Amino acid sequence: MNKEEIITITKSFLSDEFEINSNKIISENNFHQTLDLDSLDYVDLVVVIEENFGFKPTSDDFKTIISFNDFYDLVDKKLK
Amino acid sequence: MEKRVVITGIGIYSSIGIGKNEVLDSLRMGKSGIIYDKEREEFGYRSKLTGMVKKPDLKPFLSRRERIGMHQPAMYAYMATKEALEQAKLESDYMSKNETGIIYGNDSTAGAVIETIDKVRKRKDTTLIGSGDIFQNMNCTVNMNLSTIFKLKGINLSLSAACASGSHSIGMGYLLIKQGLQERIVCGGAQEINLYAMASFDGLGTFSTRHEEPTKASRPFDLNRDGLVPSGGAATIIIESLESAKKRNATILGEIISYGFSSNGDHISNPNLDGQYRSLQMALSQAKLDPKLIDYINAHATSTPIGDSTEAQAIYSVFGSKTPVSSTKSMTGHECWMAGASEIAYSLLMMKYNFIAPNINLENPDENSKKINIIAEYKEKNIDILLSNSFGFGGTNSSLIIKRFIK
Numbered sequence: 001m002n003k004e005e006i007i008t009i010t011k012s013f014l015s016d017e018f019e020i021n022s023n024k025i026i027s028e029n030n031f032h033q034t035l036d037l038d039s040l041d042y043v044d045l046v047v048v049i050e051e052n053f054g055f056k057p058t059s060d061d062f063k064t065i066i067s068f069n070d071f072y073d074l075v076d077k078k079l080k
Numbered sequence: 081m082e083k084r085v086v087i088t089g090i091g092i093y094s095s096i097g098i099g100k101n102e103v104l105d106s107l108r109m110g111k112s113g114i115i116y117d118k119e120r121e122e123f124g125y126r127s128k129l130t131g132m133v134k135k136p137d138l139k140p141f142l143s144r145r146e147r148i149g150m151h152q153p154a155m156y157a158y159m160a161t162k163e164a165l166e167q168a169k170l171e172s173d174y175m176s177k178n179e180t181g182i183i184y185g186n187d188s189t190a191g192a193v194i195e196t197i198d199k200v201r202k203r204k205d206t207t208l209i210g211s212g213d214i215f216q217n218m219n220c221t222v223n224m225n226l227s228t229i230f231k232l233k234g235i236n237l238s239l240s241a242a243c244a245s246g247s248h249s250i251g252m253g254y255l256l257i258k259q260g261l262q263e264r265i266v267c268g269g270a271q272e273i274n275l276y277a278m279a280s281f282d283g284l285g286t287f288s289t290r291h292e293e294p295t296k297a298s299r300p301f302d303l304n305r306d307g308l309v310p311s312g313g314a315a316t317i318i319i320e321s322l323e324s325a326k327k328r329n330a331t332i333l334g335e336i337i338s339y340g341f342s343s344n345g346d347h348i349s350n351p352n353l354d355g356q357y358r359s360l361q362m363a364l365s366q367a368k369l370d371p372k373l374i375d376y377i378n379a380h381a382t383s384t385p386i387g388d389s390t391e392a393q394a395i396y397s398v399f400g401s402k403t404p405v406s407s408t409k410s411m412t413g414h415e416c417w418m419a420g421a422s423e424i425a426y427s428l429l430m431m432k433y434n435f436i437a438p439n440i441n442l443e444n445p446d447e448n449s450k451k452i453n454i455i456a457e458y459k460e461k462n463i464d465i466l467l468s469n470s471f472g473f474g475g476t477n478s479s480l481i482i483k484r485f486i487k
Contacts, residue, residue, distance in 0.1 A: 019144050
């Protein structure tokens with residue numbers, strides 16, 4: 001899966017599952033602030049990431065993510 | 081000083097209509113909400129009959145977070161409560177500043193629990209269930225969801241009392257307001273409709289198998305009845321102190337004047353004449369009413385031979401042969417946890433529009449039912465005082481008396 005595919009899939013599940021406006025999902029934007037998720041939402045985020053990319057991010061993984069770009073890099077790394 | 085308790089809003093999501101207007105038409109026409117459900121045939125149900133409601137689309141009203149903790153009971157209850165609060169002119173902003181409680185009847189979340197467990201069985205990992213399921217799975221699902229959504233800050237609990245849950249919820253709310261402990265309470269009952277909810281009940285062999293005529297299957301008091309038909313949805317009744325209703329300039333739909341209750345302390349599923357009699361007598365004595373003053377009885381009668389017959393005996397022993405009686409379950413089927421609340425809603429519509437909804441499918445009353453005045457056809461009738469019975473497994477009984485509001 002290349003990065004473009006990762007971005008497309010991510011935009012799709014974030015807008016479908018979390019009702020996030022896909023226009024706000026820009027690589028440089030802050031991942032956590034844009035999604036504005038509470039602790040319960042992170043449980044669901046793990047579920048959709050596992051469903052779409054086949055791995056479960058840990059809380060330590062989330063701590064390394066600042067921008068959406070960081071998230072795409074994390075997915076890319078985990079898939080390799 | 082005891083407070084007077086009035087009703088200022090009703091909302092209904094039922095097999096005979098979505099909202100009061102559709103339900104009113106069905107009650108007048110004697111329209112059945114019972115269908116043959118093909119899925120039940122494939123699943124192994126003995127009876128394939130059920131009342132049916134469509135899944136509500138909540139997206140226009142609620143956020144994702146508000147929706148994901150809801151399965152059928154909470155979804156249906158939300159729709160009914162939204163309607164009831166609109167009629168009562170109660171908005172979330174007002175309720176967040178003026179204590180409002182919720183006591184809602186519910187006695188199962190089978191569909192939600194099984195769907196959750198199936199996810200774990202498939203994926204072998206509880207962290208992949210997601211965050212919403214726990215709030216769907218618990219029996220207090222309606223209370224958790226609605227108190228959060230509507231910003232309710234008073235009493236907050238679910239009432240689980242089998243097929244009398246909805247009725248007891250109104251009764252308990254009535255007592256709290258009467259004592260001055262609450263100003264207003266959202267009461268009601270919800271009943272899930274899915275394959276998992278009623279399978280074990282169906283296994284008892286107490287459901288009708290009149291598959292060739294679904295709309296004629298629920299026939300309370302009729303000699304040829306062969307069992308009840310399960311159904312579901314939700315009904316909400318907003319109750320409040322007379323002072324609160326007047327202060328808010330709310331329209332008053334009726335006044336609750338008594339709540340009788342009893343437990344049979346006997347068989348777990350069979351009805352009991354003494355228990356029903358005591359519930360009725362308690363309601364009448366609390367209201368200090370001569371039984372002859374009751375203009376209409378909405379019977380619990382579910383269309384089971386032993387249940388209807390016992391209730392007919394109880395009604396005859398207390399009211400004699402003249403008081404008009406009908407069971408709206410002839411149209412709706414047995415709405416179980418919801419029934420005690422929905423039947424108050426149906427009865428209030430009859431009171432408002434001066435008619436008695438027919439006990440449809442009554443062709444030949446059985447021996448005990450012949451002794452009471454069952455209304456089998458639509459009848460115009462002024463109703464000033466009505467009584468609604470609800471009885472449940474475990475021998476729990478509830479009788480509510482409601483009076484037309486007079487200043």
